[in-house]
Amino acid sequence: xxxxxxxxxxxxxxxxxxxxxxxxxxxxxxxxxxxxxxxxxxxxxxxxxxxxxxxxxxxxxxxxxxxxxxxxxxxxxxxxxxxxxxxxxxxxxxxxxxxxxxxxxxxxxxxxxxxxxxxxxxxxxxxxxxxxxxxxxxxxxxxxxxxxxxxxxxxxxxxxxxxxxxxxxxxxxxxxxxxxxxxxxxxxxxxxxxxxxxxxxxxxxxxxxxxxxxxxxxxxxxxxxxxxxxxxxxxxxxxxxxxxxxxxxxxxxxxxxxxxxxxxxxxxxxxxxxxxxxxxxxxxxxxxxxxxxxxxxxxxxxx
Amino acid sequence: xxxxxxxxxxxxxxxxxxxxxxxxxxxxxxxxxxxxxxxxxxxxxxxxxxxxxxxxxxxxxxxxxxxxxxxxxxxxxxxxxxxxxxxxxxxxxxxxxxxxxxxxxxxxxxxxxxxxxxxxxxxxxxxxxxxxxxxxxxxxxxxxxxxxxxxxxxxxxxxxxxxxxxxxxxxxxxxxxxxxxxxxxxxxxxxxxxxxxxxxxxxxxxxxxxxxxxxxxxxxxxxxxxxxxxxxxxxxxxxxxxxxxxxxxxxxxxxxxxxxxxxxxxxxxxxxxxxxx
Amino acid sequence: xxxxxxxxxxxxxxxxxxxxxxxxxxxxxxxxxxxxxxxxxxxxxxxxxxxxxxxxxxxxxxxxxxxxxxxxxxxxxxxxxxxxxxxxxxxxxxxxxxxxxxxxxxxxxxxxxxxxxxxxxxxxxxxxxxxxxxxxxxxxxxxxxxxxxxxxxxxxxxxxxxxxxxxxxxxxxxxxxxxxxxxxxxxxxxxxxxxxxxxxxxxxxxxxxxxxxxxxxxxxxxxxxxxxxxxxxxxxxxxxxxxxxxxxxxxxxxxxxxxxxxxxxxxxxxxxxxxxxxxxxxxxxxxxxxxxxxxxxxxxxxxxxxxxxxxxxxxxxxxxxxxxxxxxxxxxxxxxxxxxxxxxxxxxxx
Numbered sequence: 001x002x003x004x005x006x007x008x009x010x011x012x013x014x015x016x017x018x019x020x021x022x023x024x025x026x027x028x029x030x031x032x033x034x035x036x037x038x039x040x041x042x043x044x045x046x047x048x049x050x051x052x053x054x055x056x057x058x059x060x061x062x063x064x065x066x067x068x069x070x071x072x073x074x075x076x077x078x079x080x081x082x083x084x085x086x087x088x089x090x091x092x093x094x095x096x097x098x099x100x101x102x103x104x105x106x107x108x109x110x111x112x113x114x115x116x117x118x119x120x121x122x123x124x125x126x127x128x129x130x131x132x133x134x135x136x137x138x139x140x141x142x143x144x145x146x147x148x149x150x151x152x153x154x155x156x157x158x159x160x161x162x163x164x165x166x167x168x169x170x171x172x173x174x175x176x177x178x179x180x181x182x183x184x185x186x187x188x189x190x191x192x193x194x195x196x197x198x199x200x201x202x203x204x205x206x207x208x209x210x211x212x213x214x215x216x217x218x219x220x221x222x223x224x225x226x227x228x229x230x231x232x233x234x235x236x237x238x239x240x241x242x243x244x245x246x247x248x249x250x251x252x253x254x255x256x257x258x259x260x261x262x263x264x265x266x267x268x269x270x271x272x273x274x275x276x277x278x279x280x281x282x283x284x285x286x287x288x289x290x291x292x293x294x295x296x297x298x299x300x301x302x303x
Numbered sequence: 304x305x306x307x308x309x310x311x312x313x314x315x316x317x318x319x320x321x322x323x324x325x326x327x328x329x330x331x332x333x334x335x336x337x338x339x340x341x342x343x344x345x346x347x348x349x350x351x352x353x354x355x356x357x358x359x360x361x362x363x364x365x366x367x368x369x370x371x372x373x374x375x376x377x378x379x380x381x382x383x384x385x386x387x388x389x390x391x392x393x394x395x396x397x398x399x400x401x402x403x404x405x406x407x408x409x410x411x412x413x414x415x416x417x418x419x420x421x422x423x424x425x426x427x428x429x430x431x432x433x434x435x436x437x438x439x440x441x442x443x444x445x446x447x448x449x450x451x452x453x454x455x456x457x458x459x460x461x462x463x464x465x466x467x468x469x470x471x472x473x474x475x476x477x478x479x480x481x482x483x484x485x486x487x488x489x490x491x492x493x494x495x496x497x498x499x500x501x502x503x504x505x506x507x508x509x510x511x512x513x514x515x516x517x518x519x520x521x522x523x524x525x526x527x528x529x530x531x532x533x534x535x536x537x538x539x540x541x542x543x544x545x546x547x548x549x550x551x552x553x554x555x556x557x558x559x560x561x562x563x564x565x566x567x568x569x570x571x572x573x574x575x576x577x578x579x580x
Numbered sequence: 581x582x583x584x585x586x587x588x589x590x591x592x593x594x595x596x597x598x599x600x601x602x603x604x605x606x607x608x609x610x611x612x613x614x615x616x617x618x619x620x621x622x623x624x625x626x627x628x629x630x631x632x633x634x635x636x637x638x639x640x641x642x643x644x645x646x647x648x649x650x651x652x653x654x655x656x657x658x659x660x661x662x663x664x665x666x667x668x669x670x671x672x673x674x675x676x677x678x679x680x681x682x683x684x685x686x687x688x689x690x691x692x693x694x695x696x697x698x699x700x701x702x703x704x705x706x707x708x709x710x711x712x713x714x715x716x717x718x719x720x721x722x723x724x725x726x727x728x729x730x731x732x733x734x735x736x737x738x739x740x741x742x743x744x745x746x747x748x749x750x751x752x753x754x755x756x757x758x759x760x761x762x763x764x765x766x767x768x769x770x771x772x773x774x775x776x777x778x779x780x781x782x783x784x785x786x787x788x789x790x791x792x793x794x795x796x797x798x799x800x801x802x803x804x805x806x807x808x809x810x811x812x813x814x815x816x817x818x819x820x821x822x823x824x825x826x827x828x829x830x831x832x833x834x835x836x837x838x839x840x841x842x843x844x845x846x847x848x849x850x851x852x853x854x855x856x857x858x859x860x861x862x863x864x865x866x867x868x869x870x871x872x873x874x875x876x877x878x879x880x881x882x883x884x885x886x887x888x889x890x891x892x893x894x895x896x897x898x899x900x901x902x903x904x905x906x907x908x909x910x911x912x913x914x915x916x917x918x919x920x921x922x923x924x925x926x927x928x929x930x
Contacts, residue, residue, distance in 0.1 A: 007396050017381075021443070045426075051427075107315055110311075129324075132543070133521070136330070140330040144326060144329065237411050242413075243415050258413060
C-alpha cells in the first residue's frame with residue numbers, strides 16, 4: 001500500500017464531490033484572500049485593486065501583478081492596533097487555556113475515577129452543554145456579570161460589597177466566558193486519557209513505595225500529557241480567533257484579533273488589511289499545531 | 304480509597320457541574336420572570352413566550368435557520384462520508400496529503416477567517432448573497448467535522464468483514480453498502496446531528512455568508528443581545544436549550560437501553576472480581 | 581519451621597454478595613517459593629491483593645515478620661508485586677522503571693545506579709537500560725517487571741500470573757530463570773497461577789484454592805500423588821476417578837464394577853463407598869497377561885506417551901498412558917494393571 005497509486009474511475013467519482021467542494025469553497029477563497037492581502041485598498045466595490053478578469057491577456061495579468069504590494073503587511077507591523085490585538089488575543093487565549101486546564105483536570109479526574117456505571121452519565125452531562133448554543137451560553141453570563149446582575153446582587157445582599165463590582169465588559173469577563181464555553185473541549189480529551197489509564201500502573205507505583213502525591217506527579221500526570229496537549233490546543237486555537245465572547249462580554253478595550261478583523265472588514269471596508277491580518281492569524285495558529293505534530297512524531301519514532 | 308479522597312471527588316464533581324449548569328438554569332428561570340429586570344423577581348409568567356409567537360421577524364429567522372441547518376447538514380454528511388471513504392479505502396493516492404490537509408484545515412481555522420474568505424469570494428465572482436450562500440458557508444464549516452466523525456468509525460470498522468463479503472461474491476460497492484455502512488450508521492447519525500447543531504448555532508459564518516432576507520436566528524439573537532439582556536431572548540434561548548435537552552435525553556435513553564442489553568453479559572462476567580484473565 | 585515470614589489468619593473478604601475469600605489461613609516461610617493455585621474466580625488474586633495492600637480483608641489478619649499489616653498502605657509495605665499485565669510505566673525507560681522503587685526510598689544516585697545495573701545483569705537486560713517499554717518483547721517486559729519488583733529488596737515478592745502472557749516455549753525457559761533468581765535472592769516468592777504445571781514446576785509448596793477456600797496445602801509431589809480432595813485431584817493433572825467399595829481384608833483394594841484395584845485404605849472403614857484417583861500414567865498397559873481387560877476406544881499421540889481411552893465396563897472408560905513405541909489401534913483389547921499405591925483414596929466432598 002505504500003506506493004502512491006492512481007485512482008480508478010469509480011474512486012474518482014467518489015472523491016470528486018468533496019474535492020470540488022473544498023476546492024471551490026475553501027482553497028479558492030483562501031487563495032483569494034492571500035491575493036487580496038497584497039492588493040491595494042481602494043474606495044470601490046470590491047474595495048481592492050487589481051482585479052483579474054477572465055479576458056486578461058498574459059501581459060495584462062503580468063502588468064496587474066506588478067501592482068502587488070506588501071503595504072497591508074507593513075501596516076500590520078507598524079499599526080499598533082493590530083500588534084496589540086495579536087498580543088492581547090494570544091495572552092487572553094493562553095491565560096484562559098491555563099485556567100480551563102486547572103479547572104478541568106480535577107473535574108476530569110473525578111469523573112474518570114467515579115464508579116464505572118456512573119461514568120457514562122457523568123461524561124454525558126459534561127459534554128451536553130457542547131450541543132447547546134454557544135451564543136446562548138455566552139449570553140447567559142451577561143445576566144450574571146452585569147452591574148445589576150445576579151452575582152453583584154447576591155454579594156450586596158450578603159453584605160460583602162456595598163457598590164457593584166465592575167465585572168461585565170472587562171477582560172476578566174472575556175476569560176470567564178472562554179473558560180466556560182470551552183470547558184467541555186478540555187474535559188473530553190482529559191477524561192479520555194485518564195479513564196483509559198491502566199489502574200495497575202498506579203497500584204504498581206504505590207507498591208514500589210510512592211505516596212499518593214508521588215503517584216499523581218510521577219505516573220498519572222505524565223501519562224495524561226497527550227490529553228493535556230490535545231485539550232489545550234482545542235481551547236487555545238479557537239480562543240485566539242474568538243469573536244463572539246469578546247464582543248458580548250468584553251469592553252471597548254478588549255481588542256481581540258477576531259473582533260479587530262471583523263471591524264476592519266465590515267466597518268472600515270479595508271479588505272487588504274483584514275485579509276493580511278487573517279493570513280497572519282492562520283500562520284500564527286499553525287505554529288503550535290506544527291510543534292505538536294513534531295513532538296508527536298518524535299515521541300513515536302524516538303529512541 | 305480513603306474517605307477523604309472520595310469526598311474530595313464528590314465535591315469536585317458537584318462544583319464542576321454547578322459551574323457548567325448554573326448559568327443555563329438561571330437563564331431558563333429568568334425566562335419565566337414577569338419582570339423585565341434581571342435583579343427583580345416579578346412573579347411567574349409565560350408572557351415572554353407568548354410575545355415570541357407574535358415576533359414575526361424572529362419566527363421567520365428561526366425558519367431560515369432550521370431550513371439552512373437541515374439542508375447543510377444533509378449535504379455536509381454526504382460529502383463527509385465520501386471524503387472519509389476516500390481517505391480510508393483508497394490507499395495512498397497521489398494527492399492524498401493535500402486532500403487530507405484541506406479537509407481538516409477548517410477545524411482549526413478561526414471562523415472569522417473562513418467567513419471573510421467566503422465573502423470575498425462571493426463578491427469577487429458576483430454571487431448574490433442569500434440562503435444559498437448561507438448553506439454553502441455552513442457546509443464548508445461543518446464538512447470537516449462530519450468527515451472526522453465518520454473517518455474515525457470507518458477506521459475502527461474491521462476490513463476483514465468487507466473482505467469476507469467480497470469473498471462471498473459481493474462487489475466492493477455492495478460490500479461497503481451491506482457491511483461497512485450498517486456498522487458506521489451511528490457515526491453517520493452523530494455526524495449529521497453535529498453538522499445540524501453547528502449550523503443552527505453559527506453566528507460568524509452566517510454573518511459573512513448570508514444576505515438580506517435570510518437573516519438567521521443567531522444573528523437576530525446577537526443583534527438583540529448586544530443591546531443587553533432581553534426577556535424574549537431568554538425565552539427563545541430556553542426553548543432552544545429545552546429542545547437540545549430533550550434530544551440528548553432521547554439519545555441517552557436509546558443508547559443506554561441498547562447498552563443494558565449488551566451490558567448484561569459484561570456485568571455477569573464482571574461479577575467475579577477475581578478475574579484471572 | 582521457625583516463625584513464618586507471612587502469616588495469614590482466617591482472612592475473609594466479600595465483594596457485595598460474592599464471597600472472594602472465606603476463612604483463609606496460610607503460612608509462608610522465609611525464602612520459600614509458594615504457589616496459590618486455582619481456577620479463575622477462586623480468590624487467589626484477591627488474596628494476593630490483600631497481602632499487597634490493594635484490598636483490605638473484612639475479617640482476619642495478615643502479618644509479615646510478626647507485624648500486623650492491617651491499615652498499612654501499599655507504599656509502606658515491604659512487599660512488592662509483579663503485575664499480571666506487568667504494569668510497566670510507558671513514559672519511563674527500562675532503567676527508570678527499575679529505579680522507581682529505589683528513588684522512592686531516597687537512595688543515593690550511586691546506590692541506585694549500582695542496584696539497577698545489578699538487576700539488569702541478573703535479568704540479562706544490561707544492554708536494554710535505555711530502551712523504551714514499547715520497544716521490548718514480551719519476554720523482556722516480563723524480566724523488567726521482575727527486576728523492578730525486586731529492586732527495593734522486598735521481604736516478599738508477589739507474582740500475579742508471571743508467565744501468563746508468554747508463549748509456551750518461552751514460559752519453560754523463564755520458569756528456570758525465575759527459580760534461579762529466587763534461589764539467588766533468597767526472597768520469598770508467592771506466585772498466583774491457574775496453571776498447574778507452572779505451580780508444580782516452580783513451587784516448594786502449593787495451596788490449591790477453590791471458591792474462596794484453601795483445599796490443600798502441600799509440596800508439589802504430595803499434591804500430585806496424594807490429592808486431598810476430588811477437586812485437587814481433578815484440577816492438578818489428569819486423573820481417573822474410580823468409584824467402588826473398600827475391602828480391607830488382606831491387601832486392601834477397591835471393589836469396582838470391572839475388578840479389584842489395590843489401594844492404601846487410610847482410615848476409611850471396611851465396606852465404605854470410596855473414590856480412587858488414579859493418574860493415567862500410573863496405569864500399566866499391556867497387550868496380554870495379568871490385568872483388567874478393556875478395549876481401546878480412542879487414542880491421542882502425545883509424543884512421550886500415547887493416551888488411550890479404554891472401555892473397561894459398559895459405562896466406564898478409563899484413560900491410561902501407554903509408553904512410547906507401543907502401537908494400539910481402535911478396538912484392540914488391552915490389559916490394564918494397577919500397581920499398589922498407584923491411586924489415592926479421596927476424602928468425601930464437603
